Amino acid sequence: MPGEIVILLLGPTQSGKTAFARCATRQKWEGGGSTTDCKEYTARVDDKVFRIIDTPGFDDTPAANLGALGKIAKKLSELGQAEVSGVVYFHRITNTRLTGSARSSIEIFEQICGVSFLSKSRVIFATTMWNTISDEWRKKYELLENELKNKQLKHLASNTVKFPRFNAATESAHDILRYLAKLEAPTDKFRLQLTREIQQSGATPSGVRRTAAGRLIGKGMGRGGFCTIL
Secondary structure (H helix, E strand, C coil): CCCCCEEEEECCCCCCCHHHHHHHHHCHHHCCCCCCEEEEEEEEECEEEEEEEEEECCCHHHHHHHHHHHEEEEEEEECCCCCCEEEEEEEEEECCEEHHHHHHHHHHHHHHHHHHCCCCCCEEEEEEEEHCHHHHHHHHHHHHHHHHHHHHHHHHCCCCCCEEECCCCCCHHHHHHHHCCCCCCHHHHHHHHHHHHHHHHHCCCHHHCCCCHHHHHHHHCCCCEEEEEC
16 A cells, blocks of 8 residues: 555564554554564554555574565565565563574574664564562563673664663554654665565575575574573
């Protein structure tokens, strides 16, 4: 639909993507389950209409991750003249370690966006699970949040990526969408790297494997090892 603002949701399984989509659309969310295919939601915030695309998570075997990437590529190829205006990546703040799979998921997300898109203030790195943290433990996770922004993911923060908290509430989701709605309408120069790549090579399995994200997954990243961040 003309005038819709297209938002792509990325992140590991059960990191908050579907909760965000349901909160944004005022649908009841009881938790549990995971998205195995791309699913669209329509949200209306103030006078804006958002087309929200929920996606499978990148936290499985390389083969499964490549399958998830293929589904995202196919969905992007079906947008026609519509362009993704913003990306929201979800990360559970309760994950005190960036495991191999969590770090790999972030790296895949970066390759989907590309340097140009990341530098245009169109990417949100939303930390989740704040609504489950007691006052006793809040300080610990606030320190972890600071560690993520200023050390572990400093390269994203310096690229104008925003780091809001999503607390699984409608107003919290709407605040993020309001920020994205203020941005200039997307044009060719703001296009996702993955969109550019599949326009050239196609959203076929072989075309997806040739994308930057596909090549990264093909290296078998995400297996073993972890990095303690707090």
